[in-house]
Amino acid sequence: MPFRTTGKYDLVICDIDGCLSPESHAPIDIAGLSKLSEHNRFAIQHRDRPVVTLCSGRPIGFVECLCRLIQNTVIPCIGENGVWLWRPEDNSFECDPAITAEHLEIVNEARKLLRSLYQASGVVQQPGKSASVALYHPDTAFLRSLVSTIDEEFQKRNWPIRVSMTWLYINCDLPYINKATAIDRLINQTGIELERTAGIGDTMGDRFIADRVSWFGCPANSEPEIMKAAAYVSSHEEVEGVLDIIDQLVR
Ligand SMILES: [Mg+2]
Structure with missing residues (x-):
């Protein structure tokens, strides 16, 4: 049985960085997440409001952890910009x-x-990615200056890799994988209707949501x-x- 509520929406698909956790490495607002987990407990128990799941470029292990923290036990979450789904129902x-x-x-x-090319300059590859590469450097302006060169290097080799800049990372992803393709998989698997979904995001990567x-x-x-x-x-x-956005949806 698909997750269905008596409200206008069944599901909210929410980005993580800049939405549920600060864009920086500052501590996560656990009081805020606690309110969100309360919302999800209610949603799952009473089926009167949409459940909130996650859709992020972060490694799937990070997304799984937050998914469990916000008490989403029913709807898959999305990690690594669409590479991975994690299903809380059966831990797959x-x-x-x-x-x-x-x-x-x-x-x-x-x-x-x-x-x-860049290890000597202190550019670090984010650990935990399996079908993509995310690059980080504490000097974001320096990191941003590398984007076009990296794109050219990939094109020269005919590598099918999309290069994009988030607030703090360069993401190198397979071009046929993005947050939208993962949402399509999620929708196929859960039977939730797209007309009954809402989304939340803070950067252009979330246009796919x-x-x-x-x-x-x-x-x-x-x-x-x-x-x-x-x-x-x-x-x-x-x-x-x-x-506040979720509040608008349950009015
Ligand atoms: Mg974000």
Whole structure:
């Protein structure tokens, strides 16, 4: 049986960084997450409001942890920009079956190349990614200056890798994998209707969420460009913004 509520929406698909956790490495607002977990407990018990799941570029282990923290026990969460689903119902992980062994090898080659080019400058590859590479450097302006060169290096080799900048990371992803393709998998598996889904995000990476869901909201700290896709922009930041957005949905 698909998760179905008596409310207008069954599911909220929410980004993590800049939405539920600070964009920086500052501690997560556990009081805010606690309110969200209370919401999810109610949603699952009473089926009167949408349950909140996660959709993030973060490694799936990080997403699984937050999914459990916010008490989502029913709907898969999405990690690594769509590579992985984790299902809280049976603790199973699913890598997108469209990813080929050949492309996994290319990602590995890309990892080697990026290490040889930038390791000496202190660029670190985020641990925990399996079919993508995320690069970090404490000097974000320096990191941003590398984006076009990395893109060119991949193109020169005909590697099918999409290069994009988030607030603090460079993401190198397979072009046929994104948050939208993972949402399609989630929808297929859960039977939830897209018309009964809402989304929350703060950067242009979340346009893939906005494109799929029927209603989209942004916290106050979002990129101006993604705010254009929003039906509602909260005056609150990060998790307080998310709680305010969810409040709009259950009115
Ligand atoms: Mg974000």
